[in-house]
Amino acid sequence: MWKPDRSAQTPLYQQIVDHIEHAITYAELPPGSLLPSERKLADQLGVNRSTVIQAYDELRASGLVESVIGSGTRISLTKWGISPSNTPNWRQYTEGGTFLPNHRLTRRIREATQNDPSIINMASGELSSDLFPNEMVSSILREQPFHEHLGYDDPQGYHPLRESLVDVLQKYNSINTTKSSMLITSGSQQSLYLITQCLLSPGDAVAIEDPSYSYSLPMFQSAGLRIYRLPVHEDGIEPDDIMNLYRKHRIRMVFLNPNYQNPTGTSLSEAKRIKLLRIAADLRIPIVEDDPFSLTTFDGNVPPPLKSMDTDGTVLYIGSLSKVAASGLRIGWMVAPQTVIERLTDARQQMDFGLSILSQWAAQRLLASEHFDQHITSLRQALFQKQQMMVQTLQEVLEDKVSFVPPLGGLNLWCKINQTIDDGKLLEEAIKRGVVFVPGSVYGSEPGYIRFSYAKPKLEDIRRGILAFSDALKQF
Amino acid sequence: MWKPDRSAQTPLYQQIVDHIEHAITYAELPPGSLLPSERKLADQLGVNRSTVIQAYDELRASGLVESVIGSGTRISLTKWGISPSNTPNWRQYTEGGTFLPNHRLTRRIREATQNDPSIINMASGELSSDLFPNEMVSSILREQPFHEHLGYDDPQGYHPLRESLVDVLQKYNSINTTKSSMLITSGSQQSLYLITQCLLSPGDAVAIEDPSYSYSLPMFQSAGLRIYRLPVHEDGIEPDDIMNLYRKHRIRMVFLNPNYQNPTGTSLSEAKRIKLLRIAADLRIPIVEDDPFSLTTFDGNVPPPLKSMDTDGTVLYIGSLSKVAASGLRIGWMVAPQTVIERLTDARQQMDFGLSILSQWAAQRLLASEHFDQHITSLRQALFQKQQMMVQTLQEVLEDKVSFVPPLGGLNLWCKINQTIDDGKLLEEAIKRGVVFVPGSVYGSEPGYIRFSYAKPKLEDIRRGILAFSDALKQF
Numbered sequence: 038m039w040k041p042d043r044s045a046q047t048p049l050y051q052q053i054v055d056h057i058e059h060a061i062t063y064a065e066l067p068p069g070s071l072l073p074s075e076r077k078l079a080d081q082l083g084v085n086r087s088t089v090i091q092a093y094d095e096l097r098a099s100g101l102v103e104s105v106i107g108s109g110t111r112i113s114l115t116k117w118g119i120s121p122s123n124t125p126n127w128r129q130y131t132e133g134g135t136f137l138p139n140h141r142l143t144r145r146i147r148e149a150t151q152n153d154p155s156i157i158n159m160a161s162g163e164l165s166s167d168l169f170p171n172e173m174v175s176s177i178l179r180e181q182p183f184h185e186h187l188g189y190d191d192p193q194g195y196h197p198l199r200e201s202l203v204d205v206l207q208k209y210n211s212i213n214t215t216k217s218s219m220l221i222t223s224g225s226q227q228s229l230y231l232i233t234q235c236l237l238s239p240g241d242a243v244a245i246e247d248p249s250y251s252y253s254l255p256m257f258q259s260a261g262l263r264i265y266r267l268p269v270h271e272d273g274i275e276p277d278d279i280m281n282l283y284r285k286h287r288i289r290m291v292f293l294n295p296n297y298q299n300p301t302g303t304s305l306s307e308a309k310r311i312k313l314l315r316i317a318a319d320l321r322i323p324i325v326e327d328d329p330f331s332l333t334t335f336d337g338n339v340p341p342p343l344k345s346m347d348t349d350g351t352v353l354y355i356g357s358l359s360k361v362a363a364s365g366l367r368i369g370w371m372v373a374p375q376t377v378i379e380r381l382t383d384a385r386q387q388m389d390f391g392l393s394i395l396s397q398w399a400a401q402r403l404l405a406s407e408h409f410d411q412h413i414t415s416l417r418q419a420l421f422q423k424q425q426m427m428v429q430t431l432q433e434v435l436e437d438k439v440s441f442v443p444p445l446g447g448l449n450l451w452c453k454i455n456q457t458i459d460d461g462k463l464l465e466e467a468i469k470r471g472v473v474f475v476p477g478s479v480y481g482s483e484p485g486y487i488r489f490s491y492a493k494p495k496l497e498d499i500r501r502g503i504l505a506f507s508d509a510l511k512q513f
Numbered sequence: 514m515w516k517p518d519r520s521a522q523t524p525l526y527q528q529i530v531d532h533i534e535h536a537i538t539y540a541e542l543p544p545g546s547l548l549p550s551e552r553k554l555a556d557q558l559g560v561n562r563s564t565v566i567q568a569y570d571e572l573r574a575s576g577l578v579e580s581v582i583g584s585g586t587r588i589s590l591t592k593w594g595i596s597p598s599n600t601p602n603w604r605q606y607t608e609g610g611t612f613l614p615n616h617r618l619t620r621r622i623r624e625a626t627q628n629d630p631s632i633i634n635m636a637s638g639e640l641s642s643d644l645f646p647n648e649m650v651s652s653i654l655r656e657q658p659f660h661e662h663l664g665y666d667d668p669q670g671y672h673p674l675r676e677s678l679v680d681v682l683q684k685y686n687s688i689n690t691t692k693s694s695m696l697i698t699s700g701s702q703q704s705l706y707l708i709t710q711c712l713l714s715p716g717d718a719v720a721i722e723d724p725s726y727s728y729s730l731p732m733f734q735s736a737g738l739r740i741y742r743l744p745v746h747e748d749g750i751e752p753d754d755i756m757n758l759y760r761k762h763r764i765r766m767v768f769l770n771p772n773y774q775n776p777t778g779t780s781l782s783e784a785k786r787i788k789l790l791r792i793a794a795d796l797r798i799p800i801v802e803d804d805p806f807s808l809t810t811f812d813g814n815v816p817p818p819l820k821s822m823d824t825d826g827t828v829l830y831i832g833s834l835s836k837v838a839a840s841g842l843r844i845g846w847m848v849a850p851q852t853v854i855e856r857l858t859d860a861r862q863q864m865d866f867g868l869s870i871l872s873q874w875a876a877q878r879l880l881a882s883e884h885f886d887q888h889i890t891s892l893r894q895a896l897f898q899k900q901q902m903m904v905q906t907l908q909e910v911l912e913d914k915v916s917f918v919p920p921l922g923g924l925n926l927w928c929k930i931n932q933t934i935d936d937g938k939l940l941e942e943a944i945k946r947g948v949v950f951v952p953g954s955v956y957g958s959e960p961g962y963i964r965f966s967y968a969k970p971k972l973e974d975i976r977r978g979i980l981a982f983s984d985a986l987k988q989f
Contacts, residue, residue, distance in 0.1 A: 039691060065691070065694055065826060065851060066850070066851055066852075067826060067850050067851075067852050069852065070851050070852050071855075123795065123797060123825045123827070124794075124797065124825050124826045124827065124850075125797045125799045125826070125827055126797060127799075127850050127852045127853055128852060130712045130713075130765075130799065130853070131711070131712065131852050131855075131856040133712060133713065133714045133717075134710055134712050134713060134714060134856075134860075135710055135715065135736065136710040136711050136863070136864075138859055139859050139862065139863060161665075163664045163665055164664065166662055166664060169662075169663040169664065170663075171660075171663060174659065174663060175658065175660070178654050179654075179655065179659075183651055183654050183655075184651070185841070186642055186645075186841065187642070187646075187647060187650060187839035187840070187842070188639045188640065188642060188840050188841050189637075189639055189840050189841060190841055214541075215515060215541070222865075223699075223865035223866065223868075224865060224866050226863070226864065226865055226866045227864065227865040227866075230863070230864045234610055234611055235607070235610035235611075235612050236607065236609060236610050237606075237609065237610060237611075238610060238611060241609075254863060255863060256863050256864070260611065261611075318599035318600075319599065321599060321600065321601045321602060322601060323603075323606065349599040349600050350541060350543060350600045350601070351599070351600065351601055359866075363663035363664070364663070364664050364665050364866070365661070365662065365665060365869065365871070366663070366869055366870070366871060367865070367867065367868060367869045368869075374541055374543050374546075374603050375541065375543075375546050376543050376545065376546050376604060376607050377603055377606070377607060379547075380610075380614070383614050383620070384610075384612045384614070386615065387612075387702070387706070387731060388612075388702065388703065388706045388732070388864075389698075389702055389703040389843070389865070390699065390700050390703075390835075390840070390843065391699075391843065392699075392843060392869070393841065393843045393844075393868070393869045393871070393872035394841035394842070395650075395654075395841070395842060395871050395872050395875055396872050399871055
């Protein structure tokens with residue numbers, strides 16, 4: 038990365054001005070591009086913030102950039118003078134495309150955490166770094182010789198990884214499957230994406246939970262699907278609602294997260310699971326079962342997934358290592374009838390030519406390790422401790438201002454704020470105080486809900502985070 | 514994977530019948546599913562082929578499976594008797610979806626290579642395993658401690674990898690860029706996919722080379738693009754053709770592979786490069802420059818990419834490690850204006866949440882290694898040798914039956930067959946003789962062309978492969 042030259046005659050601020058002017062001239066920063074915040078750029082370049090402020094002032098004075106309070110400094114849209122008029126209108130291109138941008142508040146959270154790495158992050162669904170099996174991964178790399186073929190792998194996924202997963206799914210989730218019924222994907226996310234692209238067509242009606250992680254994904258809208266909602270109760274959705282949606286809208290698929298649902302933390306009761314499978318079979322509607330959290334169960338009893346009871350080939354089961362080992366390995370899987378697996382494999386091949394063999398190899402070694410079980414046990418304990426800390430602090434400082442039911446697993450606490458509130462504004466107040474969470478509206482919930490994740494902040498930061506949130510809430 | 518139990522009383526063939534019946538009953542193999550060939554299943558289960566033949570006969574007799582000569586054995590579509598009628602109609606689902614299946618002949622080649630691993634593969638654009646930097650990768654894993662964060666990485670890509678790529682692009686390709694203008698993707702393939710999904714809308718007109726690798730990709734059709742062709746001459750496309758297509762069809766983007774073009778092996782002349790950039794700038798049309806092969810240049814002089822001459826921010830540059838180091842690491846990159854990079858990063862985040870940190874870390878170590886340059890030099894020599902072997906054999910055995918111009922780099926030899934021929938039928942004859950290639954029609958070429966890749970077969974197999982091909986050609 039470019040850095041100003043401290044030994045040069047030109048003042049630092051002027052070097053920054055020249056550098057940005059150059060980027061504008063060569064259309065690397067086309068009109069409308071957002072510049073980093075003054076603080077962030079100062080950090081990146083290793084200069085004082087005042088130097089960056091001076092540089093931005095200079096650029097503003099020449100009309101090359103514009104600042105709008107609250108939305109940062111951008112390359113000027115009106116001044117095309119210095120920018121070559123032959124540059125494609127990139128702004129117009131980037132505003133087009135089938136694929137929709139992320140939810141506004143999701144992007145706001147990402148921006149806030151990038152601008153201030155010290156922020157307490159109760160928004161991310163990622164484990165804190167001490168919960169990853171770091172030493173296991175390092176020792177696998179160090180001690181186990183890697184001799185796999187470095188070419189394109191089997192597009193369905195590395196065979197030994199699929200074999201190990203067959204064992205893991207049998208052992209922990211009571212799912213009987215074979216490696217030919219399994220596709221390895223880049224986390225759960227890619228499984229969901231492939232389903233929306235390959236098994237559904239624009240205009241198709243689907244049912245998702247309300248609230249739901251899926252609602253936060255523009256991928257459903259990008260695929261042109263009509264989305265209908267299944268309200269989530271304390272024991273999960275009501276299976277009869279599927280019947281009603283089918284009668285009214287001919288829904289073609291149901292997306293569910295039955296264990297420690299994201300964001301509510303609820304689990305579908307066993308009676309409802311049985312009923313649900315019967316209804317889906319009667320209507321011949323596939324169920325997509327997203328199951329990222331079941332292994333985190335605090336009491337050690339993993340709730341049996343729908344897939345383990347599925348005798349009709351109705352369920353497409355999705356799992357991943359992201360929430361129980363390492364999200365950075367990007368390893369997920371889908372278990373489904375072979376016809377489905379073949380279709381999705383073919384499409385994935387065209388999108389990205391499959392996954393890294395190195396990552397699949399490491400994941401396989403991790404799953405097959407004699408220490409994997411111990412890792413899962415420690416993870417459960419650590420998550421339970423973190424949840425307890427969050428619950429206790431909330432009860433202490435916001436006793437009658439919020440309500441929640443602590444789930445028995447997973448990474449999230451779903452909180453109702455006992456007053457009318459604009460959750461976007463509450464997020465802004467929280468960001469000012471150094472903490473982020475996900476506003477419920479991102480999940481399509483009714484107003485006044487938020488999702489706190491206890492996965493990412495360190496145990497000792499959870500209390501500070503809740504106190505900062507409490508302070509933000511007091512502004513309303 | 515399931516294997517028959519040799520110590521059981523039940524005969525092996527009957528165990529296979531029972532196993533397949535069970536899979537049908539539990540809808541793991543829905544109606545219409547293709548069973549493995551008899552030879553393949555025998556290999557998988559470690560039984561004689563005659564045992565599998567007996568099992569399939571039994572299943573056919575009961576009406577559970579059907580065989581059609583030339584298209585294998587499938588689960589019967591008509592006999593729903595044993596299969597639960599409550600299974601979703603998976604066949605209907607998999608035939609829907611926005612994303613189109615791969616080209617028929619592409620799937621045929623894949624099937625042939627999977628069924629017979631000993632086939633001589635002149636279809637794959639993958640390097641043979643001895644050309645990968647196997648020892649470099651093993652020693653990186655063994656000797657360099659891995660201490661990276663195992664969580665989600667920066668969605669734009671691992672910072673040190675982007676930094677190393679800035680240096681590599683400067684050194685080999687004369688491209689000046691910064692890490693903020695770069696996105697790390699899963700090979701070139703994902704860059705292309707993101708462009709079609711995020712910068713273009715259904716109905717948009719684009720221009721691609723004729724013939725072209727892009728033509729083989731249903732991703733262009735899946736995105737609903739209108740495709741217009743730029744004929745490829747010995748010195749590449751004619752820039753004026755872009756002007757004409759723009760006037761007639763308002764094309765919005767041009768996809769090119771200027772160095773050792775896939776499949777023709779041609780390179781765009783320097784005069785044409787300059788003219789092309791001027792026309793694109795005048796019309797303000799972006800050029801997507803796919804550049805997977807430039808480092809393979811046999812004489813060591815890497816042709817400067819369009820991006821290195823691009824002062825207007827017109828070019829989206831795509832590169833990858835797949836053709837010059839290891840396709841299995843799945844590392845590609847795009848260099849583009851920051852507005853574009855931000856939009857694509859956001860979308861990629863939603864599709865798969867980014868790439869494996871492990872794979873990015875290993876790629877960075879590889880690129881930064883003092884041995885990387887030596888690897889590239891050896892690779893060039895080996896590819897040149899393989900090309901020579903192919904050229905000599907073709908000249909020897911098919912002198913006046915084929916014509917071609919050996920390219921100065923890349924992995925492919927584009928051959929014209931000097932007679933009228935159905936290239937699909939020629940492929941079938943070749944498969945029978947143990948060799949595959951890609952028929953030109955996959956790339957949208959006029960009849961009578963084929964693409965031979967010399968990357969994957971071992972040097973000593975190239976001669977055998979061409980002899981087998983010659984034999985196949987004699988059938989016409």
